[in-house]
Amino acid sequence: LNPPQKALSGQDKNSFGYATLQSRLPVIVSKTVDDVYRTYHALTDSDPLKKEKEQEAKKIIELIGGLRYELQRDKPFRPFTDTREDVDEWNKALAEYYPTSSWYKASWLFSECYLYRRIKEAFALTQHWKDYDPFFEQKQTVFKSSQKAVVSIAVQLTTPVDVKTGKSVLDIKVQDGPESKATRDAFFEMVQVSLWGNATDLSLLDNPDLAKVEELQRRMMSSSSSNSSSAASSANASPAVSTVHLDQVVQGTSEQHASELEKHAEKILSNDSELLWSKVKSLRNGRVDIILDNAGFELYVDLVFADYLVRAGFASEVVFHAKRIPWFVSDVMPFDFQWTLDQLHSPTTSTTATSDTPTYFFSPADPIEQQALQDLGKKWQTYINNGTWKLTSHEFWTSCYAFYHLPTHPSAQDLFQDMQQSDLWIFKGDLNYRKLVYDCKWPTTTPFSKAIGPLGQGDEKAEGVPMAVSFRTCKADVVVGLNDGVEEKMDKVAPNWMVSGEYAVISVSP
Numbered sequence: 325l326n327p328p329q330k331a332l333s334g335q336d337k338n339s340f341g342y343a344t345l346q347s348r349l350p351v352i353v354s355k356t357v358d359d360v361y362r363t364y365h366a367l368t369d370s371d372p373l374k375k376e377k378e379q380e381a382k383k384i385i386e387l388i389g390g391l392r393y394e395l396q397r398d399k400p401f402r403p404f405t406d407t408r409e410d411v412d413e414w415n416k417a418l419a420e421y422y423p424t425s426s427w428y429k430a431s432w433l434f435s436e437c438y439l440y441r442r443i444k445e446a447f448a449l450t451q452h453w454k455d456y457d458p459f460f461e462q463k464q465t466v467f468k469s470s471q472k473a474v475v476s477i478a479v480q481l482t483t484p485v486d487v488k489t490g491k492s493v494l495d496i497k498v499q500d501g502p503e504s505k506a507t508r509d510a511f512f513e514m515v516q517v518s519l520w521g522n523a524t525d526l527s528l529l530d531n532p533d534l535a536k537v538e539e540l541q542r543r544m545m546s547s548s549s550s551n552s553s554s555a556a557s558s559a560n561a562s563p564a565v566s567t568v569h570l571d572q573v574v575q576g577t578s579e580q581h582a583s584e585l586e587k588h589a590e591k592i593l594s595n596d597s598e599l600l601w602s603k604v605k606s607l608r609n610g611r612v613d614i615i616l617d618n619a620g621f622e623l624y625v626d627l628v629f630a631d632y633l634v635r636a637g638f639a640s641e642v643v644f645h646a647k648r649i650p651w652f653v654s655d656v657m658p659f660d661f662q663w664t665l666d667q668l669h670s671p672t673t674s675t676t677a678t679s680d681t682p683t684y685f686f687s688p689a690d691p692i693e694q695q696a697l698q699d700l701g702k703k704w705q706t707y708i709n710n711g712t713w714k715l716t717s718h719e720f721w722t723s724c725y726a727f728y729h730l731p732t733h734p735s736a737q738d739l740f741q742d743m744q745q746s747d748l749w750i751f752k753g754d755l756n757y758r759k760l761v762y763d764c765k766w767p768t769t770t771p772f773s774k775a776i777g778p779l780g781q782g783d784e785k786a787e788g789v790p791m792a793v794s795f796r797t798c799k800a801d802v803v804v805g806l807n808d809g810v811e812e813k814m815d816k817v818a819p820n821w822m823v824s825g826e827y828a829v830i831s832v833s834p
């Protein structure tokens with residue numbers, strides 16, 4: 325916990341860190357309490373453990389209420405009292421680095437991680453709520469509201485034949501080869517979709533306004549999702565599949581679509597995706613690790629990207645890294661991962677005596693769309709079952725440590741050694757980026773490879789050194805890798821550019 329530069333901190337009143345401690349986190353904490361309150365009030369008398377669960381819920385609410393009080397009054401941090409396996413590590417860090425510190429005095433990164441670990445403590449101290457995720461309901465609701473964009477993508481990925489060229493979209497690797505224009509174009513499309521999927525992070529939406537989420541996805545998917553409900557039917561009506569986003573890329577990009585992509589690309593203030601492509605296209609049956617960020621729509625598009633890597637023959641193994649505890653509201657936990665696959669292909673109710681139609685989580689009117697979701701879900705489940713996709717989680721990702729410590733931190737050695745078997749590490753989202761660059765006040769022109777410290781110091785010519793890439797929409801007061809003059813220009817055109825989530829970076833360290 326010795327940042328290489330001045331760390332971002334809540335002491336700077338003009339910072340997003342300060343605004344987060346002052347306004348965002350108290351709201352997140354209150355909503356956690358509301359969730360527990362609602363859940364225990366919904367317990368029924370048929371539950372034999374109702375009384376015990378209620379008592380424990382009241383205790384949780386008391387503890388989290390206390391946490392809000394400490395945060396709002398900037399009380400000193402206190403050690404953890406539960407028995408999770410990471411507790412000694414946290415308490416050691418507190419004693420060593422922050423013995424007398426508090427929310428606004430410590431680094432913003434530490435304070436914020438400490439908050440989510442404290443929320444976990446309240447649940448970990450109980451018997452019946454140990455594994456409860458107070459953010460699950462929000463993740464679920466917002467994913468449901470993403471139906472349009474989810475269905476649109478599923479239809480495009482499972483349409484077996486491009487009616488114009490007669491080629492199978494799924495077979496691009498066989499038909500065109502990994503270095504074809506189609507495969508290349510699809511790559512840049514996938515990168516953008518995976519990148520902008522990060523814009524719909526729940527912790528930024530105080531009051532998840534579902535219309536707002538849909539609008540974000542519509543903007544992100546540009547022309548495709550606004551027309552998504554007609555994706556399948558338009559394919560039926562016109563053999564040219566005129567409105568479909570990913571298909572267009574495989575078929576040859578339309579003008580409208582190209583300009584939408586350009587508009588998005590302009591918002592990527594530092595874009596190393598060509599460098600990334602040069603790595604990806606050299607891979608044959610490689611291993612790619614994705615350090616996940618958020619559940620819901622972002623996870624879905626990450627899976628779409630992973631599917632592409634496998635389908636194109638670049639990767640025969642994709643390892644997904646999830647969080648073990650509820651983290652920054654929307655982050656993927658192992659449960660969310662499996663739940664997401666299940667919602668695509670398993671009915672939520674099976675047939676009954678009165679109805680012979682099962683119901684599903686997503687309910688598009690068109691049976692072709694429902695079928696597309698199921699096909700995709702089943703295919704992805706097969707990837708998990710046959711080991712092509714692996715899901716893992718490690719305590720390091722929810723520790724207080726920045727990724728500078730990944731190569732040397734004693735309890736991360738198993739993780740680091742395993743990750744070195746990989747060809748490419750893809751870090752998703754804002755927090756992973758903050759942890760990569762140690763959440764410091766770097767000059768914005770600092771090269772990314774320098775800002776990520778030890779992870780950027782490998783010999784790029786050495787055999788077998790994995791490449792690291794971050795796909796991140798900007799939501800914190802740190803950005804690196806910009807050219808001279810970009811910061812000054814952005815300050816003029818969009819004063820909030822660093823934190824609004826409207827701008828992004830794709831940064832590679834070879």
Ligand code: F6P
Pocket residue numbers: 344436522525527528617618652654753754755756758799800
């Ligand atoms: O609250 C801190 C923060 O890192 C924000 O900067 C960001 O909005 C959010 O948490 C998490 O973002 P992401 O899900 O992209 O990591």
Ligand code: MG
Pocket residue numbers: 525617618651652654655753755
């Ligand atoms: Mg997140």
